[in-house]
Amino acid sequence: MATAERAVYAAQPSHPGSRHYGGIWSWVFTVDHKKIGILYGVTAFVFFMMGGLEALLVRSQLAVPNNTVVTGDAYNELFTMHATTMVFLALMPMSVAFFNIVVPLQIGARDVAFPRLNAFSYWVFLCGGLLINSSFIFGGAPDAGWFGYANLTELPYNHVTHGIDFWILGLQVLGVASMAGAFNFLVTIVNMRAPGMSFMRMPLFTWMTLVTSILLMLAFPVITVALIELMFDRFVGTNFFNPTAGADPILWQHFFWLFGHPEVYILILPAMGIVSDVLPTFSRKPLFGYPVVAYSGVAIGFMAWGVWAHHMFSTGLGPVADSVFSITTMLIAVPTGIKIFNWIGTMVGGSLRFSTPMLFAIGFIAMFVIGGLSGVMLASPPADWVENDTYFVVAHIHYVLFGGTMFGLFAGIYYWFPKVTGRMLDEKFGKIHFWLTMIGMNVTFFVQHMVGLDGMPRRIYTYPSGMGWDLPNLISTIGAFILAASVLVFLYNFASSVRWGTIAGNDPWDGRTLEWTIPSPPPEYNFKKIPIVHARDPFWEQKYPSAGGGHAIPAIAGAAHDAEESGEEEHIHIPDPSIYPFFAAVGFALTMAGLLVSSAPLTAGITTGIMIAPGASLPSWLSVVGLLTMLWGIYGWAFEPVSGY
């Protein structure tokens, strides 16, 4: 089996004097994709709960008419931070956690292509999240919606707090993290597949990660430029979105949604990938129409770029633009529908096991169909003009992003938890969690369709009684608390299963893909030998050679005898932990935070609710320290010898 031993970094000499960090530092300076994935997942879930608390406050305020739980200003901050947190700090990084943990295992790689860049992504993401949320401490959170429409965010209209400045800089920081991650996973998937793992043999989750990475790396520059322009408007006084100088604030909407619509698919495609891997496993059948599902994902990725103006029908684009974007939007439902039928086709005739991952995957299909259908309704401009800015849209996005993405992510958590921890999540609590989530989700959001069609606008902090909105809003709020209870059940299940869960073994679900061939939790080097892939669903083919009809060759165990194996282990290269990504990331975030502080005198010059920088000496100090730290980090990184053990 000489061909089988193809260690990725085999040619590199192993350095005896490898660096090693213990305790918490082993996490801070780690470059191991599995550890970084865990960091991503845990951090994202903490942010998910923060976003959930914000949602609970929003729903408490709206529970009854003329309520006074929070003020109007606080309400604006809450819904803005709820959406910003959920999109950028919870759902996206939770998907990235799966990219990190699962993708290298699924393609038979020892790590991602750039382990240190990967660590850098995580620390930048964490700093960005903390930066945005620190606005709560420093006087006021952003309050112009997650879309930050120009005019609402421009200095003359929004200068009481620095919330928008935090939002601008925080999103820039997060954008860098997302783009660095996207480059990394693109290169990893294109370049580090095990021998035989052709594109058409890749597991669907890896496929969707590839499409998502391409969307990320192309969509984020657009929002970056838009944020830079807004930042210049606020900090330096330029005119990008200033109508009195002849500018058109609608330009912001074009840029935001040119980013924002691909972003919607960035949020949903990874969940679709998870579901496409879970369904075949629990149906004990190959994915129905694999190439069609993969190509549908690619088609969605392309078409995502041609639909952005459906967010802008009510801005008066004119009948031609409205028609074009209406048609493209309805067309994008076609590849999505194809996927749904293929998922159903996968289950038809399968021997189904309704374990928790499967329940969430089926829940995903059901909820996503509802969200997709209301999306097609919104794609028609005349209907959109009625439904725009009502709770109908709120119901739609929550069916897509909660019923869709979050259900998919929960399916992934239950599915891959045994691989990461070596223990199973408890099935009984898993089912309670699923049903509470399913019921809570529908109780919360289904009535919002009706109250929206009845004319209740979104983003209002209260409403008078007697509009017919009282009961639906109360139901909605009750549903939100059911959802909160479901999260508590999940937390309990998670905490107890990490310690006392049933030992999982390598392959608890009778899995089909490479990650199930290795121990749980995987050793640091993942694969003792890089596997050779001879089929789609390689592990399944290996376990049940007759099922696929192909000639099944053992993927990893090989014919290696002991001496050979011990000889090979010397070739396994594990990159050293590195301190530089962490410091480069912190330095970058400090530089941005410093910009914010130095902007304080400018903004405070107009009127001021808060003072971030009491002294004028602070700004230069913070930015300079940040910049020096970042430069030191980058240079140290660039010149750090790539060693390992």
Added chain:
Amino acid sequence: MAQVSLPADHAAEHEQTSTGLSNRKLLMWSFLGSECLFFGTLISTYLVYRNHSLVGPLPQNVFDIPYTSVSAFVLLMSSLTMVLALAAIQHGNVRQMRVWLLATALLGTVFVSGQVYEFTGFVRDGLSLQKNLFGTTFFVLTGFHGAHVTVGVIMLFSIFLNSFRGKVTQKDSLTVELAGLYWHFVDVVWIVIFTVVYLLPY
């Protein structure tokens, strides 16, 4: 972006990737793809607001086309010297590579200095970031391009200095190639900017 000049340890990974393309080169290409959207958005902003300024000074009042043509020529020539630097190191000629790298970096420096001088002239003519839409969009677009050239110059100088520590040899030619890819990209962007900002008649 940060892995400007990784040491030679990755040289062997070239033939081990699924595509045969090295990881670092693929990273650079995807980064440049991302940069296309970055500059695309900035250039779109400029074009959307073209001729929308309510007050002067307007482009036709301040532009000195012959001057900018010369500086554009300087930047384009730096692409030639960059190619020569890469050819030199691929043939193992470190000394010649140093000469051409230095030439490239200096040509880049001349371009950036010329841009700074040009900007000061515009400011003297009354144009500023805040003055009108032309000032806003022009300075931010060309300023970000200038910042990219500056980063490129720093990269080239870093490789240049590193070569004296014996860290840039024939088998590290990929490092020079990557810096070159970035450099050519920045040049191509300038061709687009020069055309749509300076040469299209107002």
